[in-house]
Amino acid sequence: MEHPEPDTRTLERALHQYVRAVAAAVGVPDESTTVEISDTATAYLGLPRRWPDRPGHDVMLVWNERRGWSLAVETDPATDPIVLAHQGDDVVPEPNAVARFVADTAAGRSTGQAPPGREITTTRGSLAERLKPYLRDAPG
Incomplete structure (x- = not known):
């Protein structure tokens, strides 16, 4: 099914609300999150x-529209983070599934993790459609 390309502002609002839901599930305050829409949507x-x-080193949870969620360790600002694990094949998993991924990885369990280098094929339109439920209760 074809999904129309969303405007960047709507996609950014939807992604921001999704990331807020994930942050709440993981136990991270909003101040510890960022979202950016450019050539790639990231969080x-x-x-x-x-x-x-x-x-x-600090631990971070990063998301992009091609890989979904990854758990990584921050290094020097000029160096790429060290990826510890990638979550499964869903680019927009439920927030509680992301929280389980973080907890399982921290406990040394690797259930549901994706192999390195794997990318998820998605369009901005289908991404916006997947994120649409998170806009329902979002302030305008």
Whole structure:
């Protein structure tokens, strides 16, 4: 089914509301999140934890429209983060599924993780359609 291309502002609002729902499920305040729509739609959640193998670095949950959610460890600002795990094949999983992914990965369980390098094929129109339910209760 073809979905019309959404306007960037509507897509950004929908993604922001989705990321807020994920942040609430993971236990992250809104202030620790960012959303950006450019050539790729992306989101970032700073997690309030450290990774046992890298205790001096922050852990983050990152999302993009081609990979979905990934758990990573921040390194130096000029260096790409170290990806610890990628969530499954759904680019817009339910917020509670993302919270389980974070908890499982932190506990050393790798259930439902995707292989490195895998990308999800989606259009901006289908992404907007998937995010539409998160606009329902969003302020205008």
